[in-house]
Each structure stands twice: as structure tokens, then as C-alpha cells.
Amino acid sequence: MKKNLRKISQIFFFGLILLISINHFLIEYGSGIPFISSESLHAICPFGGVVTLYQLITVGSLIEKIHFSAVIILFLLMVLSFLFGPVFCGWVCPFGTYQEWINSIGKKLFKKKYNKILPSSIKKYLKYLRYLVLIWVVYVTATTTVLMFQKIDPYYALFNFYTGEVEATALVILGLFTGLSLVESRPFCKYFCPLGALIGISNKFRIFSIKRNDNTCIQCSKCDNVCPMEIEVSKKSKVKDLQCISCLECNSDNVCPIEETVQLKVGDFHV
Amino acid sequence: MSKAISGKIIFLSIFIILFGGIFTSKALGLWAEEAEEKLVKYDNLDAYKPDDIRGSFSFTEVSTYYDIPVEDLLKAFKYPLDVDPNTIFGKDFEERFATYSTDTQELGNGSIKQFVAIYHDLPYILDETVLLPTEALIVLKEHRSLDEETLNYLDNHIVEISLNTVEEPLIEDESIEEEPIIKGTTTFTQVINMGIEKSDIEAIIGGTIEKENQVIRDYCVANDLNFSEIKAALETLVNKE
Numbered sequence: 001m002k003k004n005l006r007k008i009s010q011i012f013f014f015g016l017i018l019l020i021s022i023n024h025f026l027i028e029y030g031s032g033i034p035f036i037s038s039e040s041l042h043a044i045c046p047f048g049g050v051v052t053l054y055q056l057i058t059v060g061s062l063i064e065k066i067h068f069s070a071v072i073i074l075f076l077l078m079v080l081s082f083l084f085g086p087v088f089c090g091w092v093c094p095f096g097t098y099q100e101w102i103n104s105i106g107k108k109l110f111k112k113k114y115n116k117i118l119p120s121s122i123k124k125y126l127k128y129l130r131y132l133v134l135i136w137v138v139y140v141t142a143t144t145t146v147l148m149f150q151k152i153d154p155y156y157a158l159f160n161f162y163t164g165e166v167e168a169t170a171l172v173i174l175g176l177f178t179g180l181s182l183v184e185s186r187p188f189c190k191y192f193c194p195l196g197a198l199i200g201i202s203n204k205f206r207i208f209s210i211k212r213n214d215n216t217c218i219q220c221s222k223c224d225n226v227c228p229m230e231i232e233v234s235k236k237s238k239v240k241d242l243q244c245i246s247c248l249e250c251n252s253d254n255v256c257p258i259e260e261t262v263q264l265k266v267g268d269f270h271v
Numbered sequence: 272m273s274k275a276i277s278g279k280i281i282f283l284s285i286f287i288i289l290f291g292g293i294f295t296s297k298a299l300g301l302w303a304e305e306a307e308e309k310l311v312k313y314d315n316l317d318a319y320k321p322d323d324i325r326g327s328f329s330f331t332e333v334s335t336y337y338d339i340p341v342e343d344l345l346k347a348f349k350y351p352l353d354v355d356p357n358t359i360f361g362k363d364f365e366e367r368f369a370t371y372s373t374d375t376q377e378l379g380n381g382s383i384k385q386f387v388a389i390y391h392d393l394p395y396i397l398d399e400t401v402l403l404p405t406e407a408l409i410v411l412k413e414h415r416s417l418d419e420e421t422l423n424y425l426d427n428h429i430v431e432i433s434l435n436t437v438e439e440p441l442i443e444d445e446s447i448e449e450e451p452i453i454k455g456t457t458t459f460t461q462v463i464n465m466g467i468e469k470s471d472i473e474a475i476i477g478g479t480i481e482k483e484n485q486v487i488r489d490y491c492v493a494n495d496l497n498f499s500e501i502k503a504a505l506e507t508l509v510n511k512e
Contacts, residue, residue, distance in 0.1 A: 005278045006282070008282075009282055009285060009286075040327060065325065068302070069293075069296075069302050072292065072293070072296045072302060073289075073292075073293075075292070076292040076293075079288055079292075080284065080285065080288050083284065084276070087281055087284075087285060088285075091282070091285055092285060092289075164366075165362075208276050246281070248278050248281065251278070253277060253278055260275070263275035263276075264276040264277075264281070265274065265275040265276060
């Protein structure tokens with residue numbers, strides 16, 4: 001049960017977002033699901049809060065389709081990230097969950113080739129692409145006041161593909177990242193997600209960090225192999241990598257075989 | 272040794288912070304999910320800015336927040352008066368009026384913003400990229416007297432909508448939905464090219480055609496003629512050919 005808490009959280013939020021998006025669609029046709037919110041996904045997507053911040057500060061209004069609730073969710077997410085790092089990515093984000101499900105199929109299909117098809121020499125540069133995406137999306141949204149990311153957003157496409165509101169480009173990108181997820185763990189998170197890029201910065205100053213006890217570590221590399229973001233935890237005493245999603249898979253509660261060796265904690269291990 | 276945080280604490284923290292934060296913001300009135308909470312008023316007017324009309328607003332919401340009778344909205348955008356205004360959204364306009372859109376102009380949610388602005392004479396830039404149905408012009412003229420600039424703008428931004436106002440038969444009986452021969456953008460040249468004599472057209476319009484490349488609807492507006500009647504007479508003539 002303890003080890004499954006992350007999966008329970010992921011299934012809960014995936015199901016919740018799925019029900020909300022279906023309910024939003026049904027409400028427009030005069031029906032709906034009782035006790036489930038009917039807000040649009042734009043109302044509860046924290047990235048909506050990011051792209052509207054410029055207009056909110058300069059003009060005092062929100063860009064089209066974005067609700068103030070998105071700004072509140074962004075704030076709550078920042079609080080969580082300040083405490084524990086990007087737990088939103090590892091425990092909540094439904095698109096991250098979707099990729100992990102596809103990943104599990106890919107692992108069975110490609111076995112040892114899984115995560116090895118893209119050369120690491122390319123990956124180390126590719127992981128900065130999401131920062132370019134973040135800057136580009138925020139700049140274009142601020143200058144045009146149009147929610148342009150929706151046109152390429154695979155998360156929106158995943159939950160709305162049946163509504164007729166999804167741009168073909170978003171569906172193509174959804175298909176692309178679904179396919180990539182068969183050979184690469186969380187490819188959208190690692191290389192493209194602008195929200196992940198932003199909250200990943202919290203890894204540099206979060207209060208509780210993932211730490212490895214060098215004195216008890218047996219260098220089995222299980223933590224490296226299990227990390228969906230391909231971080232070499234066994235080579236760090238404190239994980240400050242911008243890509244960490246705080247999934248805690250590497251922890252001694254999960255894959256690490258030695259007690260109290262890899263932990264999320266404040267302060268250092270005693271010698 | 273300092274205390275480690277387990278997955279259980281992360282799990283509980285996520286739920287407490289996210290849902291606790293949402294409930295608190297709702298209690299404080301910060302959680303904006305109602306349309307009205309997204310609207311901004313003019314500094315010197317007791318009216319909301321049409322800019323904030325979202326594609327997700329229903330006609331009921333537009334009517335409520337912008338003080339326009341639902342009947343006027345339905346008439347202006349050529350909907351049957353007995354349709355439920357809660358089911359009409361600006362975001363659906365692009366698809367509904369797709370045949371009338373060009374590369375530079377479209378009949379979409381922007382058309383509602385423009386209509387609302389003109390309806391109440393609100394400070395709003397006349398948007399060159401939007402189109403309005405002919406019926407919108409009629410409603411606007413009935414509601415208030417329009418200045419010359421607005422009339423000139425509307426002359427160049429209205430289109431004759433030939434959609435059947437009852438939508439269902441369009442799907443059930445394809446024979447009803449024929450492409451109109453004369454559209455809001457058809458010129459005299461195009462009708463002449465259909466094999467109609469210039470003199471026959473002049474007989475219908477009761478005047479002389481000075482510019483053959485003039486849009487027929489524009490001619491009708493300039494000469495105070497009923498475009499629908501002229502259109503019907505010309506189509507009869509074309510069909511005889």
C-alpha cells in the first residue's frame with residue numbers, strides 16, 4: 001500500500017480530470033455527471049496560470065479561455081514545489097501518468113533497448129529544449145493574448161480529442177509523444193513540457209530534497225535505473241537536477257535496497 | 272538524524288494543499304469560475320468590456336452581462352427564436368458560419384463582441400477581421416441610430432446568411448442545403464459571367480450598373496434596395512438560364 005500511494009494519486013487525478021472534461025462536454029448538451037465539476041480544463045490547468053501572468057500583471061485581465069482558478073492552482077503548485085520539489089509532475093499530472101502507462105508497455109516490448117534508442121549525447125542537450133518552449137510560449141501568449149499552446153498541447157488533446165475542439169497539430173503531437181513513450185520514459189516531461197521546466201527550477205531551492213547516504217550506499221545503481229527522468233542518483237549526495245519530479249521511486253521506501261540511504265529529507269545524513 | 276519525509280506525507284500534503292487551497296479560495300471568493308468574475312468594466316462606464324466575451328459564453332450569459340435581450344441576439348445571428356439560448360456559444364460560430372469566412376475575415380466569437388459593442392455604442396475598435404449577418408444590421412438599426420462611420424463599417428462587414436434557421440433539416444435533407452447562387456459577396460460581373468445580360472440585371476435593380484465589379488449587396492445598401500428581394504429575382508433569372 002505504501003509503495004502504491006503514488007499510483008493511487010496518479011489514478012485519482014487522471015480519473016478526476018477525465019470526468020471533469022467529459023462533464024464539461026456533456027453540460028453543453030444539457031446533461032452532466034452529478035457532483036463533478038464542469039469547468040473547462042483551461043480553468044484548472046496550472047500552465048494557464050503561467051501564460052496569463054504577464055497580462056494579469058500589466059493589464060489586470062486574463063487571456064482568453066483562462067480563468068483565475070488556473071492562477072490559484074499555479075500558486076498551490078508553487079507551494080508544493082517549494083516544499084517537496086515538482087511532486088505535481090510525479091504524483092498528479094495526468095499526462096505524466098499517461099506516459100508512464102505507455103512506458104510500461106514500451107519496457108515490455110523493447111526490454112534492454114528501452115531508453116537507449118536516443119543517444120545520451122543528444123539527450124543531455126535535448127533536455128534544455130523545454131526551456132526554449134517555455135520562453136517561446138510565454139512570449140507569444142503575452143504578445144498575442146491568444147492561448148496558442150492549446151494548438152500544440154497533447155494534454156488538452158488527450159482529454160478532449162472527441163469534442164471536435166482539438167487542433168490537428170495537437171493530435172499529431174499527442175500521437176508523436178505516445179509513440180515516443182514506447183521507447184523513452186516520459187519524453188514530453190523531459191524534452192517539451194514548459195510547466196515541468198518552470199517548476200523543475202524548484203529542485204534548486206526546495207526545502208525537502210532527495211539525498212543519498214554515501215556511507216551506506218552499495219552502488220547497486222537501482223536508483224539510476226528506476227528514475228523515469230534518467231537522473232544518476234547514485235552519483236549525487238543531493239539531487240538538485242532540474243529534471244527531478246520527486247516521484248520517490250529511487251527512495252529506500254521503494255527501490256533502494258538499503259534502509260535510510262536514499263531519502264527525501266531536510267538536513268544531511270549523519271556519519 | 273533529521274527526519275525523512277515518506278511517500279505517505281507527500282500523498283497527504285498534495286491532497287491537503289491542493290484541495291484545501293481550492294476550498295479556501297472558494298470561501299474567500301477568489302475561485303473564479305463564473306463568467307461574470309472574468310469580466311472587466313470600463314473605467315468610466317457601468318458596462319463590461321466586450322473584449323472579455325469568451326467563446327464559452329452562452330447567449331444567456333451574453334444577454335445577462337451585456338444587457339441585450341436574448342431575442343435580439345438570436346435574431347442578429349439568425350437563430351430560431353425558440354432555440355434554448357443556453358446551448359448557443361460563440362465558439363461554435365466558426366464552424367456554423369464556416370462557408371462565409373475568408374482568409375482575412377470570419378464570422379466567429381469576435382462577431383458577438385463587435386455586435387455587443389455597436390449595440391450599446393461602447394468604446395471599441397471596429398474590427399476589420401469580423402463579419403456580421405445582415406440580420407445583425409437590422410437589429411442594430413432597430414435598436415439605435417447608427418453614425419456614418421459605423422454604417423460604413425457595417426456595409427463592408429455584413430454577409431447574407433443563407434443558413435436555414437432550423438438547423439436539423441440541413442442534416443436530414445441535403446437537397447435543402449444548396450449553395451446559394453447569389454451571396455453577400457457576389458459582384459455584378461459574376462452574375463454577367465453566369466450568362467445574364469447586363470440590361471436584365473439593370474431591369475431588376477431599377478438602375479444603371481456603373482461599376483460591374485461592385486458587390487451587389489453593397490449596391491443595394493447604397494441605393495436603399497432590399498438585397499433579399501434582388502437576390503431572389505436574380506437567382507430566378509440565373510435558374511432560367
